[in-house]
Amino acid sequence: MTVGRSLSAHDLSLAYGDRMVVQDLDVQVPPGRITAIIGGNGCGKSTLLRALVRLMRPRAGHVVLDGRALHERPTKEVARIVGLLPQSPIAPEGIAVADLVGRGRHPHQGAFARWSAHDDEAVAEALDATGIAHLSDRSVDELSGGQRQRVWIAMALAQQTDILLLDEPTTFLDVAHQIDVLDLLTDLNRQRGTTIVMVLHDMNLAARYADHVFALRDGAIVAAGAPAEVITPPVIRDVFELDCVVIEDPLSGAPVILPRGRHHVPPVPAAGGSADAAQGRPAEEPA
Amino acid sequence: MTSVAARSGLARRVAAARRRRSRRRLVATGLLAFAVAVAFALTLMVGDTFYPPGEVIRVLAGEIVPGASFTVGELRLPRAALGLLAGLCFGMAGVTFQGILRNPLAAPDVIGISAGASAAAVTGIVLLSLDEAAVSLLALGGALGTAATIFLLSHRGGFAGTRLILIGIGVAAMLNSVVVFVLSRAAAWDLQAATRWLTGSLNAATWSAVVPTALACAVLIPLLISQSRALAALRLGDDSAAALGVRATPTRVLALLAGTALLAFATAGAGPISFVAFMAGPIAMRLVGPAPTHLVSSGLVGALLVLAADLVAQFAFATRYPVGVVTGALGAPFLVFLLIRLNRSGGSA
Numbered sequence: 001m002t003v004g005r006s007l008s009a010h011d012l013s014l015a016y017g018d019r020m021v022v023q024d025l026d027v028q029v030p031p032g033r034i035t036a037i038i039g040g041n042g043c044g045k046s047t048l049l050r051a052l053v054r055l056m057r058p059r060a061g062h063v064v065l066d067g068r069a070l071h072e073r074p075t076k077e078v079a080r081i082v083g084l085l086p087q088s089p090i091a092p093e094g095i096a097v098a099d100l101v102g103r104g105r106h107p108h109q110g111a112f113a114r115w116s117a118h119d120d121e122a123v124a125e126a127l128d129a130t131g132i133a134h135l136s137d138r139s140v141d142e143l144s145g146g147q148r149q150r151v152w153i154a155m156a157l158a159q160q161t162d163i164l165l166l167d168e169p170t171t172f173l174d175v176a177h178q179i180d181v182l183d184l185l186t187d188l189n190r191q192r193g194t195t196i197v198m199v200l201h202d203m204n205l206a207a208r209y210a211d212h213v214f215a216l217r218d219g220a221i222v223a224a225g226a227p228a229e230v231i232t233p234p235v236i237r238d239v240f241e242l243d244c245v246v247i248e249d250p251l252s253g254a255p256v257i258l259p260r261g262r263h264h265v266p267p268v269p270a271a272g273g274s275a276d277a278a279q280g281r282p283a284e285e286p287a
Numbered sequence: 288m289t290s291v292a293a294r295s296g297l298a299r300r301v302a303a304a305r306r307r308r309s310r311r312r313l314v315a316t317g318l319l320a321f322a323v324a325v326a327f328a329l330t331l332m333v334g335d336t337f338y339p340p341g342e343v344i345r346v347l348a349g350e351i352v353p354g355a356s357f358t359v360g361e362l363r364l365p366r367a368a369l370g371l372l373a374g375l376c377f378g379m380a381g382v383t384f385q386g387i388l389r390n391p392l393a394a395p396d397v398i399g400i401s402a403g404a405s406a407a408a409v410t411g412i413v414l415l416s417l418d419e420a421a422v423s424l425l426a427l428g429g430a431l432g433t434a435a436t437i438f439l440l441s442h443r444g445g446f447a448g449t450r451l452i453l454i455g456i457g458v459a460a461m462l463n464s465v466v467v468f469v470l471s472r473a474a475a476w477d478l479q480a481a482t483r484w485l486t487g488s489l490n491a492a493t494w495s496a497v498v499p500t501a502l503a504c505a506v507l508i509p510l511l512i513s514q515s516r517a518l519a520a521l522r523l524g525d526d527s528a529a530a531l532g533v534r535a536t537p538t539r540v541l542a543l544l545a546g547t548a549l550l551a552f553a554t555a556g557a558g559p560i561s562f563v564a565f566m567a568g569p570i571a572m573r574l575v576g577p578a579p580t581h582l583v584s585s586g587l588v589g590a591l592l593v594l595a596a597d598l599v600a601q602f603a604f605a606t607r608y609p610v611g612v613v614t615g616a617l618g619a620p621f622l623v624f625l626l627i628r629l630n631r632s633g634g635s636a
Contacts, residue, residue, distance in 0.1 A: 053529075053530055054529070055530070074532075075534055076532035077532075079530060079532030084527075084529075084530035086524060086530065088524070089523050089526070089527045090522065090527070091523070092519075092577065093572075093577065094577035098301050099305070099308065099577070102305070103531065106516070106520050106531040106532060106533070117298075117302070120301050120305070121295070121298045123298070124294055124295075124297040124298035124301045125298075127297065128294055128297055133297055136301055137304050
């Protein structure tokens with residue numbers, strides 16, 4: 001079902017008021033793959049994601065979905081092809097899990113449409129795929145952060161889009177739930193061929209789970225390609241102004257970065273004394 | 288993932304639970320409608336002379352019943368109809384504002400939009416001697432103008448709810464003083480009219496006051512209902528709604544305009560009946576429970592509040608008070624209660 005879905009941006013410029021965030025950017029989202037967008041705070045990665053699902057009107061250039069400009073297509077039609085999990089969605093007070101997941105069916109229903117058996121099947125499938133079927137009657141308010149994130153992903157799944165964009169799907173989750181969510185997205189990609197594009201803060205997770213990485217800096221793409229090509233010390237220095245060492249993850253073979261802070265200078269052989277003492281401690285840190 | 292059979296079982300379970308929840312909402316809304324019908328019937332039956340249901344029905348069917356035809360047909364029926372329609376309008380307008388601005392304090396009677404309609408209407412009646420239709424239109428202008436002013440004053444790269452509410456409260460105070468000023472300029476001090484424009488009253492209910500409100504309901508309520516699915520999506524946040532294919536700004540503008548207009552027509556007919564728009568939505572949410580939309584249930588709660596408060600205001604005391612005195616007495620503690628609750632939950636209930 002995902003053959004031929006193509007999503008790309010051409011000469012894209014995005015701005016909030018007078019502030020240019022992205023300028024003359026070209027990207028081609030690899031269909032049927034998992035893509036991670038990495039970059040520092042305020043580099044325009046969330047903005048780019050929002051533009052790809054027409055939450056932002058480009059200042060110049062355009063986003064093209066299946067050969068047609070996104071802004072020329074009806075909103076509901078786009079919503080049946082591209083889904084988005086925003087950074088901080090709001091759950092209405094007291095709403096039941098299955099009802100919230102059912103909101104994902106909105107683009108498939110008319111203004112006064114009755115709920116169809118197909119809608120119920122889509123909700124059931126989404127609940128099942130995210131492993132929250134047993135929670136379906138519970139109120140979303142009662143759930144833990146990890147469970148809640150699964151509910152939001154289930155809502156996006158019920159939308160049954162071939163392309164799914166996620167803005168930092170792992171924030172506020174502990175490490176076990178981060179892995180859990182990314183495994184779930186990988187299942188989705190492998191079993192249904194859903195194209196996934198996500199903004200991720202954790203570069204090591206991006207390297208492990210993504211097939212393709214875009215590194216952004218000041219609204220421009222600095223590097224793009226397989227994780228091993230993008231997650232390298234020069235690119236990381238360029239994007240984050242951070243020195244690091246990159247090693248190979250023994251579990252997945254993906255690159256892993258080890259950031260080098262001011263207090264973690266490479267050990268000088270035979271120096272004996274502590275590196276901390278040599279660097280001096282910052283004043284605000286209790287000794 | 289589980290087998291196809293297990294999943295279709297799950298789909299059946301999900302569907303059954305969804306139907307159960309929607310049936311529960313339907314029953315609650317039905318009970319509300321029944322309570323409104325009872326209050327409406329009581330308004331027709333109770334008064335200086337009590338008319339039993341049989342006689343009231345004969346009057347409604349168009350028969351000439353000595354005494355009852357005039358009292359019920361000409362006095363009580365317009366009063367009950369105006370109470371019902373104004374209550375529906377206030378309730379629906381209130382919950383629309385509260386939902387879109389995501390704050391129960393953002394009701395149009397708290398943020399000054401009712402006061403805008405009221406100030407325009409009282410000016411039209413007292414100073415310009417306009418007829419009912421012209422007064423309704425002037426009230427609409429006053430409400431829209433006030434709404435536009437509040438939104439423009441509080442807009443600073445998006446709407447912050449609290450700023451809008453505080454500015455609205457200030458605007459409301461100013462406009463209420465306009466109402467008092469205009470009333471004090473009236474040639475003959477008419478207490479009846481004064482209370483109507485200060486707190487809202489059904490005492491002046493006539494068919495000519497009912498008609499504009501009824502027409503507004505006929506046009507605007509279906510319009511609001513047609514937007515309710517999009518508004519339900521907006522409650523998930525703008526980004527989620529947009530990703531679901533909802534055009535956030537047009538939906539919001541249309542719904543706020545419709546809500547403002549409903550409120551303006553009801554205010555032109557019955558005055559700004561205190562706190563009904565503010566109380567109806569939160570009460571409906573507690574009675575019906577979580578639902579995609581509380582539009583109809585809030586309208587019914589609004590109608591019930593107005594009709595029941597009017598019965599209390601007329602007959603519970605030695606003196607007949609205007610309905611707004613009773614809703615105001617209910618609304619003020621409710622406001623305090625909500626403020627305390629909002630304060631506890633950190634400002635987002």
